[in-house]
Amino acid sequence: MRLQGILGAVTAALLLFLVLSFAASIVIALAIAIPVLLLLGALFGKPTVVRVVRPGGRIIDHEP
Secondary structure (H helix, E strand, O other), rough: OOOOHHHHHHHHHHHHHHHHHHHHHHHHHHHHHHHHHHHHHHHOOOOOOOOOOOOOOOOOOOOO
């Protein structure tokens, strides 16, 4: 095998390793960030309104 072929194979393997490492780091960062953001949203987010009490009491419908 020629030296040029060996260097090409090593370069391709190194490039593939770098790309896969970068992709894995993004996946790990998302796996950590998404639950943290959901937890912060649950703790400090705007509370959801379950029931709205309207002023004026009951609404009486006079239609027959």
